Amino acid sequence: MLEAGGLTRAGKARISQEKLERVTALLGERLFLHCTQSECVAFARASGKAPVACDPRNACQRCFGSDNARAVKEVVEACRKRGFSKLVIVGGSPTVRQELERLVPPGALELRLVDGTKARPIDQAKADLQWGDVVLLWGATELHHKVSNQYQDSATGAWKRKLVHVPKRGIAQLLAGLLTHLSPSPPRGRGSG
Numbered sequence: 001m002l003e004a005g006g007l008t009r010a011g012k013a014r015i016s017q018e019k020l021e022r023v024t025a026l027l028g029e030r031l032f033l034h035c036t037q038s039e040c041v042a043f044a045r046a047s048g049k050a051p052v053a054c055d056p057r058n059a060c061q062r063c064f065g066s067d068n069a070r071a072v073k074e075v076v077e078a079c080r081k082r083g084f085s086k087l088v089i090v091g092g093s094p095t096v097r098q099e100l101e102r103l104v105p106p107g108a109l110e111l112r113l114v115d116g117t118k119a120r121p122i123d124q125a126k127a128d129l130q131w132g133d134v135v136l137l138w139g140a141t142e143l144h145h146k147v148s149n150q151y152q153d154s155a156t157g158a159w160k161r162k163l164v165h166v167p168k169r170g171i172a173q174l175l176a177g178l179l180t181h182l183s184p185s186p187p188r189g190r191g192s193g
C-alpha cells in the first residue's frame, strides 16, 4: 500500500519523519483495525475499508479495547461539541469511579464523582449543580434516595436542565444514557442546522 502510494519502496526499512503523517493518513483511509470481538470484526468488515486484526486490542478502532473506553470517547466528544467540560456523577461503586477516572483522558473532561451512599449536604449538592455542566444521578447503583433527593430538590430553574437521571447499571449504559442527553434534539422546522 505504501509502495503504491509512493511513500516507500521495496527493501526500504526506514521512513522519514516528514512522510510519517502521510503514511498514517493513507493507512487510516484504507484500513480498519479491529480486535477479536465479533462485533468489532463485523464492524470492520462493513466499514468499506480493509479489515486488519490488531494487537494490542486498544488499537481497535471500534471499541478501543473495551466498550467502556469507546463510550467514554463518545461522551468526551459530545461534551466537547456542546462546550461542556465539567461533569458531576452521583452514585456508582468505588471501583466504577476509579474506572471512570482512568478512562477519561486527562484534560478532556473535569469529573466530580460523588459517593451516593454518603450524606451530601444540600449546600454541597447546590455547589455541584453550580459547578457542573451536567449532573448525572446514576440510579440502580449505589445511590441513596437521601442523596439523590438533595439534587432533585435543588435543581430548579436553569439547573433543572443540568440534571440527568440514568437508571442503568454499568459504565457503558450510564454513558449511553448521558450521550442521549447530550445529543442535540432534532431540529424543528426548517433550519440550516
Ligand SMILES: [Zn+2]
Binding pocket: 034, 035, 036, 037, 040, 060, 061, 062, 063, 064, 065, 066
Ligand atoms: Zn474491538
